[in-house]
Amino acid sequence: MRKGTFELAILLLLKRKPMYGYEITKHLQEESTFPIADGSIYPILKRMSTNQWVYSYKEEHEGRSRKYYDVTDLGGKVLEARWEEFTNVYAFLDQLKK
Amino acid sequence: MLQSIEQYINELDLKLKGLPKDEREHHLAEIRDHLLERMEEGDPEARVVQSFMAPDKMSEEILQEYRQRNAQTFEHPNYWFVLAAISVIAPFGALALPIIQENYYAGPQFAVLLQLLIGSVALFGYFRKKLNEERVAILKKMGRLMIPILALPFGFFSFSIIRTEEWSSFNFIYLLLYLLVWLIYYISLRKVYQSSIA
Structure with a gap:
């Protein structure tokens, strides 16, 4: 569940604009809901690349090669499916609470 | 720490x-x-x-x-790497045959040279930056096989002298060329190995 939520959050972030690993980590760390340890984003991004949910490309930045990630078409579909699943779970829990 | x-x-x-x-x-x-x-x-x-x-x-x-x-992949992870390495080393066996034949038949040797060429491009080009521990170990074993392969051209050369009781200039020049190509490949394999463990 937690792993899936991280992936969903990453897909949502990348849907806004391509980002690099540290940038994604900073955005996630801003929210206390996602206390992601520094560095643990990379195995997740690698797994998402292998699943072809995201793709990466390199850009030069101040003499360093920086790896950016963006969402693939498949990643977009996964995002929609996961979002629907997530809202359904949330709606169900909300109903239980009442 | x-x-x-x-x-x-x-x-x-x-x-x-x-x-x-x-x-x-x-x-x-x-x-x-x-x-x-x-x-x-x-x-x-x-x-x-x-x-x-x-x-x-x-x-x-x-x-x-x-x-x-x-x-998740169907093939063994190092299948294509092993194939590339074999394609570089095995042709040295077949390339020794003209010594015993005392003639160079371009037709049959073309297939062998093509295999060597494709294997070289794959091994020294594509796989050079894709070496991991397993592949380096395979490369080491394959590189060591290059040395006993040398017994073939020398054996054929000696056998040819015994059979005809004379030196063949073709065999001698071919053997020298063979040794030159063999040396280039042996050094190249060793360099790839050394750069991968550095």
Whole structure:
């Protein structure tokens, strides 16, 4: 569940604009809901690349090669499916609470 | 305890030896960029390194993903690498045949040369940056096979002299050319091996 939520959050972030690993980590760390340890984003991004949910490309930045990630078409579909699943779970829990 | 980014990168590099070289370099470059950016934002280097995921844990997760990815592929992960290495080494057996035939038949040898060419492009081009621990071990074994293969041209050369009771200038020149090509390949294989373990 937690792993899936991280992936969903990453897909949502990348849907806004391509980002690099540290940038994604900073955005996630801003929210206390996602206390992601520094560095643990990379195995997740690698797994998402292998699943072809995201793709990466390199850009030069101040003499360093920086790896950016963006969402693939498949990643977009996964995002929609996961979002629907997530809202359904949330709606169900909300109903239980009442 | 790790104090600097370079220490962290060196330790992670050692622990990721199971990954192909190019993949390992991509991971290291990305992580180095992350650590440097944190430092540029004002965090002390030692704190940046110590608060980052430990090299043990990082390598474990990366290697686990790599193993899972390999397990999903139909072929053995090193199938094409072994094929490329065999395509470079096996032709040296067939290339010795003209010595015993005392003639060079271009037709049959063309297929052998084509195999050598394709194998060379694959091994020294495509796979050069994709070496991991397993592939380096395979390369070492294959490279060592190059030496006993030399028994073939010398054996054929001697056999030809015994059979005809005279020196053949064709055989002598061909043997020299063979040895030259063999030496180039042997040194190239050794260089690829040495650069991969450096």
